[in-house]
Amino acid sequence: MSGAPLREKHDGALAGRDTLRLWLRLLSCTTVVEKEVKRRLSQRFGTTLPRFDVLAALDRRPEGMTLSALSRALLVSNGNVTGLAKQLGEDGLVAIEPLPGDRRASLVRLTEAGAEHFAQVSAAHHEWIDDLLGGLSRAQRSLLFDLLGALKVSIAVELEP
Amino acid sequence: MSGAPLREKHDGALAGRDTLRLWLRLLSCTTVVEKEVKRRLSQRFGTTLPRFDVLAALDRRPEGMTLSALSRALLVSNGNVTGLAKQLGEDGLVAIEPLPGDRRASLVRLTEAGAEHFAQVSAAHHEWIDDLLGGLSRAQRSLLFDLLGALKVSIAVELEP
DNA sequence: CCGCTATGTTTCACGCCTGAAATATCGCTC
DNA sequence: GAGCGATATTTCAGGCGTGAAACATAGCGG
Numbered sequence: 001m002s003g004a005p006l007r008e009k010h011d012g013a014l015a016g017r018d019t020l021r022l023w024l025r026l027l028s029c030t031t032v033v034e035k036e037v038k039r040r041l042s043q044r045f046g047t048t049l050p051r052f053d054v055l056a057a058l059d060r061r062p063e064g065m066t067l068s069a070l071s072r073a074l075l076v077s078n079g080n081v082t083g084l085a086k087q088l089g090e091d092g093l094v095a096i097e098p099l100p101g102d103r104r105a106s107l108v109r110l111t112e113a114g115a116e117h118f119a120q121v122s123a124a125h126h127e128w129i130d131d132l133l134g135g136l137s138r139a140q141r142s143l144l145f146d147l148l149g150a151l152k153v154s155i156a157v158e159l160e161p
Numbered sequence: 162m163s164g165a166p167l168r169e170k171h172d173g174a175l176a177g178r179d180t181l182r183l184w185l186r187l188l189s190c191t192t193v194v195e196k197e198v199k200r201r202l203s204q205r206f207g208t209t210l211p212r213f214d215v216l217a218a219l220d221r222r223p224e225g226m227t228l229s230a231l232s233r234a235l236l237v238s239n240g241n242v243t244g245l246a247k248q249l250g251e252d253g254l255v256a257i258e259p260l261p262g263d264r265r266a267s268l269v270r271l272t273e274a275g276a277e278h279f280a281q282v283s284a285a286h287h288e289w290i291d292d293l294l295g296g297l298s299r300a301q302r303s304l305l306f307d308l309l310g311a312l313k314v315s316i317a318v319e320l321e322p
Numbered sequence: 323c324c325g326c327t328a329t330g331t332t333t334c335a336c337g338c339c340t341g342a343a344a345t346a347t348c349g350c351t352c
Numbered sequence: 353g354a355g356c357g358a359t360a361t362t363t364c365a366g367g368c369g370t371g372a373a374a375c376a377t378a379g380c381g382g
Contacts, residue, residue, distance in 0.1 A: 022302050023194065023290045025309045030191040031236065032316055033184065038340095050368065068330055075192065080369055082332060104330040104377045129184045135315025140308060141183050147297070147305045148186045154296025155193055199370095211338060229360055238340055243362060245338090265347045265360040 033132050040128055045121050050076075052125065054084050055110065055118040058094060064109035066099060093117055194293050201289055206282050211237075213286065215245050216271065216279040219255060225270035227260060254278055 038049050057073045058065060065073070071081040085108050088094040093114030099105040110118065136144065199210050218234045219226060226234070232242040246269050249255040254275030260266040271279065297305065 018299075018302060018306070019291045019294045020287055022306045022309075023294055025306060025313065026187075026191055027195070029309050029313050029316065030187055032313075032320070034188070035236075036320065048367070066330075067332095075196075076368090077370055078331065079333075079371085083368085099330095102330080102378075106331080126181055130180045132316055132319055133180045133184055133312065135319055136308075136312055138179075140311060141179060143304070144308045144312065145179070145183045145186060147301060147308065148183075148190050150301060151294065151297055151305070152186065152190050152193075155190065155293055158293055158296055159193070159197065203370095209337070227360075237338090239361065240341085240363075241339055260360095263348075263360080267361080 033129075036132065037125065037128060040124070041121070044124065047121065050080075050084055051088060052118075052121055054081070054088060055093065055114060056122065058108060058110045059115065059118050059122070062110070064097075064107040066105040066107060068105070070108060088114070194290075197293065198286065198289060201285070202282070205285065208282065211241075211245055212249060213279075213282060215242070215249060216254065216275060217283065219269060219271045220276065220279050220283070223271070225258075225268040227266045227268060229266070231269060249275070 034049070041047050041049055041052060053074055054070065057070055067081050067085060068078060070085070071078045074081070085094060085096060089096050089108075092111060095109050095111050096106050097109070099107045133141065195210070202208050202210055202213060214235055215231065218231055228242050228246060229239060231246070232239045235242070246255060246257060250257050250269075253272060256270050256272050257267050258270070260268045294302065
């Protein structure tokens with residue numbers, strides 16, 4: 001037993017090279033879909049994925065969100081959200097008002113125009129995703145969904161401490 | 162049988178909402194890992210993922226690649242590669258020389274310093290990925306790998322025409 | 323009430339990335 | 353060998369995204 005370069009944290013055997021290949025494949029699938037979605041958003045709606053993401057987050061909260069809550073929900077920086085919200089505000093898609101009871105924060109809400117715009121883009125987006133991922137059978141999708149769920153949890157565990 | 166809003170391209174039944182959830186989960190897993198990798202690359206090596214990607218592509222081709230070939234391999238724009246290569250050249254990690262026989266193109270190669278640097282970063286990167294994805298069992302990883310392979314093919318089919 | 327820490331927001335410099343325009347060269351055809 | 357479509361590269365404006373610095377306000381404990 002001299003010098004086995006062992007790294008056996010989770011797996012019984014060495015994780016080895018296959019983990020890297022798995023990661024590259026995961027990244028590749030995501031990247032291809034994301035690029036296509038970006039391209040279509042730009043082409044057919046003259047908008048971008050970040051803007052759509054903001055609208056999608058707001059659509060789930062008709063009562064509005066603070067900028068901080070928004071940045072936490074989207075996993076992006078505060079400064080980033082500031083710019084996006086300002087832009088969407090200028091386009092009349094969101095309204096930014098002071099938050100009653102806390103003079104530091106602002107409340108961002110979808111306007112009616114924003115909600116309508118989002119409904120249209122969202123419907124198209126949904127179709128695109130159905131087309132892009134619909135090539136797998138329902139069973140395959142379900143299995144993939146569960147495996148990704150397990151992966152998500154295991155990553156979170158790895159990152160938590 | 163009046164108005165079923167049917168969309169039955171691949172699946173026997175409607176793809177429905179689960180496709181979107183699958184996509185969001187896929188995106189989430191990828192994003193979390195990618196962010197963590199970026200963070201560690203910056204923190205521990207003062208470098209970035211795009212720079213690393215270029216070096217990784219070049220490492221597989223000791224004979225060098227043209228900028229165009231590089232941009233095709235990395236799926237990024239030509240202009241993007243121009244900047245990255247220039248930067249890496251200034252840092253002494255790659256060498257850029259004229260391509261014999263074609264005065265339009267340049268050949269980019271790893272320097273010795275670049276190869277050494279890449280070896281170190283690459284080893285760390287490999288470990289990170291093993292840690293982050295190693296929480297799944299070997300069987301789970303294998304299954305996930307295969308499902309993503311199927312997905313990749315099915316997306317390509319959807320996009321090809 | 324006073325400080326002090328935590329939180330919300332903005333600004334800024336910097337890096338990535340794209341798509342389009344501008345050049346330069348190739349290589350093929352007539 | 354002149355023309356011309358294809359390919360290689362660069363430049364540039366513009367959008368995204370970050371982390372750090374600078375403020376303003378909250379809210380708590382003494």
